[in-house]
Amino acid sequence: MxxxxxxxxxxxxxxxxxxxxxxxxxxxxxxxxxxxxxxxxxxxxxxxxxxxxxxxxxxxxxxxxxxxxxxxxxxxxxxxxxxxxxxxxxxxxxxxxxxxxxxxxxxxxxxxxxxxxxxxxxxxxxxxxxxxxxxxxxxxxxxxxxxxxxxxxxxxxxxSVSMTLFALIPLAVFAVVALKAFKVIRPIFRNRGKINAEVTGRLTETLGGIRVIKGFNAEEQEHDVFKEGVHRLYQNVKKSLTATAVMTSSSTFLLGVAT
Missing domain, CATH: 1.20.1560.10 (ABC transporter type 1, transmembrane domain)
Structure with a gap:
């Protein structure tokens, strides 16, 4: 596609x-x-x-x-x-x-x-x-x-111009952190859709062809393939959560400093 x-x-x-x-x-x-x-x-x-x-x-x-x-x-x-x-x-x-x-x-x-x-x-x-x-x-x-x-x-x-400029310093730092984080997060989310589609597609075909799988005793093989796909999805989610947590923690600290 x-x-x-x-x-x-x-x-x-x-x-x-x-x-x-x-x-x-x-x-x-x-x-x-x-x-x-x-x-x-x-x-x-x-x-x-x-x-x-x-x-x-x-x-x-x-x-x-x-x-x-x-x-x-x-x-x-x-x-x-x-x-x-x-x-x-x-x-x-x-x-x-x-x-x-x-x-x-x-x-x-x-x-x-x-x-x-x-x-x-x-x-x-x-x-x-x-x-x-x-x-x-x-x-x-x-x-x-x-x-x-x-x-x-x-x-x-x-x-107050001086107080506003002082408050903008940590906000500017947060903006830089957010830009860096989004460069990491965007590819992760883009790849998540692809991985999710692959795992869902394999699961759909497995359940749809369950008679063939049972006929060839391939249940264990299909389980291993699905397990590997779910693990890849987990690793993707783990990376996105870590990057999001870094950005959230940075925003909490820097916005607190600005306040």
């Missing part, structure tokens, strides 16, 4: 651009949601500086109303983002699965002779799920996180 490598530009042109109206609505909802998320922390300034010292109860009621309204906006936009982007991403995944299956059926017989049917099933059903990172939760997290980071940086710079 190897083919031409898909570039980001090609993915944007074929996946995102035809759905630009939905993506635009989603981006607007993300901006509204992130703007509403700043209301609660910013309200603390007015609570501590104005309401408590002056015992201004009418202002307190107004502030509580604004905070509740902001929370309501966040809840509504979260629901709409799920309905618009996440559901659309799942629809695209189902469409791509059908297209991949249609493409596989047109391949020559020799391709199927050299490829396990169970492996093809696994690849068709799981490989296309990465689309949700382009339209779905991945897009929401990327755009929302970027907006939050930019706005927070501007607010921090307005409060």
């Amino acid at each position: 190897a083919g031409k490598k898909v570039s980001i530009l090609n993915a944007f042109r074929t996946i995102i651009w035809p759905r630009r109206n939905l993506v635009l609505i989603g981006l607007i909802l993300i901006i509204i949601s992130r703007a509403a998320s700043f209301v609660a922390p910013m309200s603390l300034k007015y609570l501590m500086d104005d309401i408590i010292p002056n015992k201004d109860i009418p202002f307190l009621k107004v502030l509580i109303g604004i905070v509740i309204l902001a929370i309501l906006v966040q809840a509504v936009t979260s629901f709409l983002l799920t309905k618009i982007l996440s559901v659309q991403a799942q629809y695209m995944i189902s469409e791509l699965r059908a297209q991949v299956q249609q493409k596989v059926l047109t391949l020559p017989i020799r391709f199927f002779d050299n490829t396990k049917s169970g492996e093809l099933v696994s690849r068709i059903m799981t490989d296309v799920e990465g689309v949700r990172n382009l339209i779905g939760t991945g897009l929401v997290q990327l755009v929302g996180g970027t907006i939050t980071a930019v706005v927070a940086l501007i607010l921090l710079l307005r409060i």
Whole structure:
């Protein structure tokens, strides 16, 4: 199933651009949601500086109303983002699965002779799920996180430039660590899909041809092959967990230093 490598530009042109109206609505909802998320922390300034010292109860009621309204906006936009982007991403995944299956059926017989049917099933059903990172939760997290980071940086710079720059030093170190970690983690996750497809494919064919296996007394051989595949999958997961743990521990320490 190897083919031409898909570039980001090609993915944007074929996946995102035809759905630009939905993506635009989603981006607007993300901006509204992130703007509403700043209301609660910013309200603390007015609570501590104005309401408590002056015992201004009418202002307190107004502030509580604004905070509740902001929370309501966040809840509504979260629901709409799920309905618009996440559901659309799942629809695209189902469409791509059908297209991949249609493409596989047109391949020559020799391709199927050299490829396990169970492996093809696994690849068709799981490989296309990465689309949700382009339209779905991945897009929401990327755009929302970027907006939050930019706005927070501007607010921090307005409060104190020197303290903000000092806090950014450990964050910059964490960014370097994260980049290094992702260079290690990405190939591991990419290889995991391949290993999982091979193991699943072999298991599917084993269970489907169990009469033949029993007829040739090959149960032990199939067990050894499956055990070796499961062990390779375990080693892959072990590497990813180790790399993720290093990045998580680094973030905990460096973000704690920044705090």
